[in-house]
Amino acid sequence: MTQLVFWVFAGVAIIAAFMCITRRSPVASALWLVQTLFALAAIYVLLDAQFIAALQILIYAGAIMVLFLFVIMLLNLGASGPSDMAGRPGKVIAGLLGILLIVELIAVAKVLPHSLISLPEGTVEVMNETQGAVGMIAEPLFRGYLVPFEVTSVLLLAAVVGAVVLAKRSV
Amino acid sequence: MTPEFKGLLLAAVVKIVVVFSVINVGVMLIIWQERRQSAFVQDRRGPNRVGPFGLLQSVADGVKNFMKEETYPAAADRILFLLAPVMAFIPAMLGFAVIPFASPWPGFDFAMPVLGRFVSAGVVPMVMADLPVGFLFVLAITSIGVYGIVLAGWSSNSKYAFLGGLRAGAQMISYEIAMGMSLIAVIILVGNVTLSEVIGRQQDSMWFIFPLLIGFFIFMVSAFAETNRLPFDLPETESELVAGYHTEYSSMKFSMFFIAEYSNMITASALMAALFFGGWDIPFTTWDEGDPSVVKSLVTMVVFGLKTWLFLSLFIQIRWTLPRFRFDQLMHLGWKFLLPLALGYIMMIATTVWALDALGVAFGIRYALVLFGANIVLSYGLFWVLDRDRLFGGSRPGNKRRIA
Numbered sequence: 194m195t196q197l198v199f200w201v202f203a204g205v206a207i208i209a210a211f212m213c214i215t216r217r218s219p220v221a222s223a224l225w226l227v228q229t230l231f232a233l234a235a236i237y238v239l240l241d242a243q244f245i246a247a248l249q250i251l252i253y254a255g256a257i258m259v260l261f262l263f264v265i266m267l268l269n270l271g272a273s274g275p276s277d278m279a280g281r282p283g284k285v286i287a288g289l290l291g292i293l294l295i296v297e298l299i300a301v302a303k304v305l306p307h308s309l310i311s312l313p314e315g316t317v318e319v320m321n322e323t324q325g326a327v328g329m330i331a332e333p334l335f336r337g338y339l340v341p342f343e344v345t346s347v348l349l350l351a352a353v354v355g356a357v358v359l360a361k362r363s364v
Numbered sequence: 365m366t367p368e369f370k371g372l373l374l375a376a377v378v379k380i381v382v383v384f385s386v387i388n389v390g391v392m393l394i395i396w397q398e399r400r401q402s403a404f405v406q407d408r409r410g411p412n413r414v415g416p417f418g419l420l421q422s423v424a425d426g427v428k429n430f431m432k433e434e435t436y437p438a439a440a441d442r443i444l445f446l447l448a449p450v451m452a453f454i455p456a457m458l459g460f461a462v463i464p465f466a467s468p469w470p471g472f473d474f475a476m477p478v479l480g481r482f483v484s485a486g487v488v489p490m491v492m493a494d495l496p497v498g499f500l501f502v503l504a505i506t507s508i509g510v511y512g513i514v515l516a517g518w519s520s521n522s523k524y525a526f527l528g529g530l531r532a533g534a535q536m537i538s539y540e541i542a543m544g545m546s547l548i549a550v551i552i553l554v555g556n557v558t559l560s561e562v563i564g565r566q567q568d569s570m571w572f573i574f575p576l577l578i579g580f581f582i583f584m585v586s587a588f589a590e591t592n593r594l595p596f597d598l599p600e601t602e603s604e605l606v607a608g609y610h611t612e613y614s615s616m617k618f619s620m621f622f623i624a625e626y627s628n629m630i631t632a633s634a635l636m637a638a639l640f641f642g643g644w645d646i647p648f649t650t651w652d653e654g655d656p657s658v659v660k661s662l663v664t665m666v667v668f669g670l671k672t673w674l675f676l677s678l679f680i681q682i683r684w685t686l687p688r689f690r691f692d693q694l695m696h697l698g699w700k701f702l703l704p705l706a707l708g709y710i711m712m713i714a715t716t717v718w719a720l721d722a723l724g725v726a727f728g729i730r731y732a733l734v735l736f737g738a739n740i741v742l743s744y745g746l747f748w749v750l751d752r753d754r755l756f757g758g759s760r761p762g763n764k765r766r767i768a
Binding site: 220224227243244246247248250251254255256259260262263266267321325326327328 | 444498503504510514555558
C-alpha cells in the first residue's frame with residue numbers, strides 16, 4: 194500500500210516538474226511547481242516526517258510560491274522571450290550536466306549503504322509518541338546544533354537587510 | 365475484512381459525512397444569520413419570507429445560483445478561471461479535519477444483518493484526522509486557499525478583479541506571519557501542536573484565553589484578515605473595486621467563493637474555540653473528562669458548537685460595526701504593529717515560563733494565573749501606546765492631541 198502511494202506521488206511530482214519547465218506561461222509554470230511541492234510533501238509524510246511536510250506546504254507552497262505568483266502578476270510577465278539556453282553549445286552543456294546529475298544520484302544510491310541514511314524500523318513512531326512531531330526536530334536543533342542554527346539565522350538576517358537596502362535605494 | 369477494520373472504516377466515514385454536512389448546512393444558516401444580524405444593526409427586517417423567519421433564504425439563493433447562466437469573460441484564461449473557485453473551495457473544506465469537536469466516543473461492538481460485526485476496541489477520538497502536526501495543518505491549508513483568490517483575480521483579465529487578487533495575496537502573506545507567531549505562545553505552554561493535547565492542557569489548568577490573552581488578540585485580528593472579513597475585506601471592497609476578485613464570476617462559481625469564505629470563518633472560529641477557549645471542555649466541571657460515554661460526547665459537541673457559534677456571531681457583529689481599513693493602514697498594522705508585538709510577546713511568555721519552571725511551580729491554575737497577570741500588565745502598557753493620548757490624557761487642558 195505504502196509502495197503504491199509512493200509511486201503515485203512520485204509520478205505526480207515528476208510529471209508536474211516536467212510541466213513546470215516546459216510551460217510557456219509563467220503563471221502555469223508556477224502552479225505546476227506548487228503541484229510538485231505538494232507531491233513532495235506527500236512523500237515526506239510517507240517517510241514519517243509530518244512536520245517537514247507541513248512546513249513544506251505552509252512555507253514553500255503557501256507563502257513563497259504566493260510571493261512568486263504575486264511578482265509574476267505584478268510585472269505582468271507574458272510568454273517568455275528567447276531562452277538563455279539557446280543555441281547548440283547551451284543545449285549540449287545542459288544535456289551533459291543532466292547526465293552528470295543522474296550518474297551522481299546512481300553512484301550515491303549504489304555506494305552509500307542503506308543503513309547509514311535510515312533509522313532502525315519504528316524509531317520515528319516512538320519519537321513521535323514521546324516527543325511529538327515538533328519536539329523531534331526542535332530537540333536536536335536547539336540543543337545539539339544550536340550554534341549552526343543561530344549562525345544560519347544571522348545569515349538570513351543579513352540577506353533580509355541586504356534585500357531591503359537594495360530595494361530601497363534612498364534610505 | 366476484519367470486524368476491527370470495518371469498525372474503523374465506519375467511524376471514519378460517519379465522522380466525515382457528519383462534519384461535512386454540518387459545515388455546509390452551517391454555512392447556509394450563518395449566511396442567513398449574517399443577513400438578519402446586519403438588518404438588526406441597520407434597523408431593518410432582513411430576509412423573512414422564505415420559510416419560517418426566512419430560514420430557507422439561502423436555499424432559495426442556492427437554487428437561483430444553480431439556474432443562472434455560466435458566463436466567461438471574453439479574454440479570460442478559461443482553465444484557471446474555472447479552476448480558481450475550486451481552489452478556494454477545497455482548502456476551506458479541508459481545514460476542519462484536525463479540529464476535535466467532542467469528547468471521545470466510547471468503543472463499540474455490534475452486528476448488523478447483512479454487513480456483519482463492527483468493532484472498535486479503544487475509544488474513537490472525535491476528530492476526523494488526529495495528525496501529529498495538529499494546528500500547523502490548518503495554517504498550511506488556509507495558506508493554500510489564497511491561490512483561489514489570487515488566480516480568480518488574475519484569470520478574469522479585468523483590472524478590478526486583478527487589483528483584488530493582488531491585495532489578497534499581499535494581505536494573506538502578511539497576516540499569516542503574525543498568526544503563526546501568536547501560536548508559538550500556545551506551543552510554549554503545551555509543548556506540542558496536536559489539538560487534543562492543547563485541549564488536555566487547558567483542562568489541566570485553565571482556558572488559554574487567560575494566560576495567553578494578548579496572543580488570542582493577535583490571533584483573532586489575523587484570523588479576520590485571513591478570512592477577508594471586514595474591517596479587512598480589502599480584496600473585495602465594493603466601493604472601490606466593484607466586487608474585487610470575484611467581479612467577473614456568476615452563478616455557482618461565485619457561490620463557491622461565498623461558501624469558501626463562510627466555511628473559512630467556521631474553521632477559524634472553531635480553531636479559536638479549540639486553542640483559547642478549551643475546545644469541547646465544559647467549564648467549572650470535570651464531568652466531561654471522565655470515562656467516555658455517548659451522552660458526554662453529544663453534550664460536549666453541543667458545547668463546542670456553541671463556542672464556535674459565538675465567534676461566528678462576533679465575526680458578523682464586527683463586520684457591521686467597524687468601517688474598512690485603508691490598504692496602507694492594513695499593511696502598517698500587520699507588519700509594524702502585530703509582528704513586533706507577537707515577537708515581543710513570545711519573549712515575554714518564554715521568560716515567564718522559564719522563571720516559573722526555575723522556581724519549580726507545577727503546571728496548573730496558579731501557573732496560568734501568573735501568566736495572566738503578566739498579560740494584564742502588558743495589555744495595560746499596550747493601551748497607553750494604542751490610545752495615543754486620546755482617552756487617558758486627551759481631555760486634560762493644554763494636552764496636545766497627537767492623532768497620527
